[in-house]
Amino acid sequence: MKRLTANIISINVGKKQTLEGFGESVSSAIKKEPVYDQIFLSENNLVGDEQADLVNHGGLDKAVCVYPYDHYVFWEEELSMNLLPGAFGENITIKGLVENDVNIGDIFQWGEAQVQVSQPRKPCHKLAKQLNVPSMPKRVIERGYTGFYLRVLKEGHVSRETPLQFITRSTEVSIAYINQLYYQKKADNELIKSTAAVPELATSWKEMLLKKVK
Template sequence: MLEQLYEVKSLNMGKTETYHFGKKVYRSAIKKSPVDGPVFLSKVGLAGDEQAYEHHGGENKALCLYPFDHYEHWRPAFQNMVDTALFGENLTVTGLTEDKAHIGDIFSLGEAIIQVSEPRNPCYKLAAKYEVPSLIVQVRNTGYTGFLLRVLKEGMISPNDPMQLIEPHPQKVSVALVNDVKFHDRFNRDKVDQVLQVKELSESLHLAIKEQFDSGRKNGWG
């Protein structure tokens, strides 16, 4: 197998702040900035990076990755476009898009070992950050969600470390396929079964997809 390396454009961290969106007041660490030096990556995320929401973070969501490849797609839509941490991701990476990343794929990153666990779920905080109310729907429709990773081995990582695929998952269920089942082809038994057979899919998403299929009702996905 050819060595598969992916360039890390930036490694990003942030602190929680208070934001306003219409009548809603909320706390978020979605505004992240690049770091220059090494950072310790633990089972629950980067040392010093904050999470303000109970459904963000945790062992199955230790890192958020967004492909740099999608940045140009969004540029016309945003008046306050940024060139780093566009969607509040920890890792901005070139070449590793949702169709190329598979649930359960294992990568090395510096001293750490990380594994793809689920797609990133777009929420209203993205719409609020860019003042684009339709952004959640746009992200769902394009499938440009980015994805989340768990940490199998803790260690120091830096912005200069490439991500290297060291163990591709044999079932090859892409993040793009999971997004399709979540948002579009929700009641396709073959696709749903294919996704749910991957034990490395985060337990919470496994249950949500199964519940959606079994109930015959669309999940609002927050």
């Protein structure tokens, strides 16, 4: 197994505000600001971070949104714009941990807290509005640069000076694999069922996968 290291470039939190784009307004906390001091991570979120849509965002399986800084150069060239950490609405901008490397169920120590990889991020229209690129969700899916979510196993204080330190792995199901399986137009039913049966996978993604079974 590749040695997993993840240095934190930025911790980002946001408050609910009106997000404008493409002829409509929505409430969203996708616009994040960096946090430079130590911050408390609860089972639901980083203190000071809000979610406007509690149906599709937040909750125990989506306590922390992670996006790899490794992808930023690609997107800056692709979109012809400069992007600051937090541009994708992520809580943690990390370096050295991408979708092919991280598996569902991977557990990391982060400061006083322990976190576990729970599911891929599913990009939505708010990301498109945030970057003012209507096709952004489609592009993210096609490229596979989705990022992922963490659930909190142990609450505690965290900071950007403390990297995510790998503890243990319980599955061989990567974030990249789940993305590929879910977004395939024709996916193998048995593979879908076996992936949906992984205990560490978030319930919402189990349900999404099983809806593809023919």
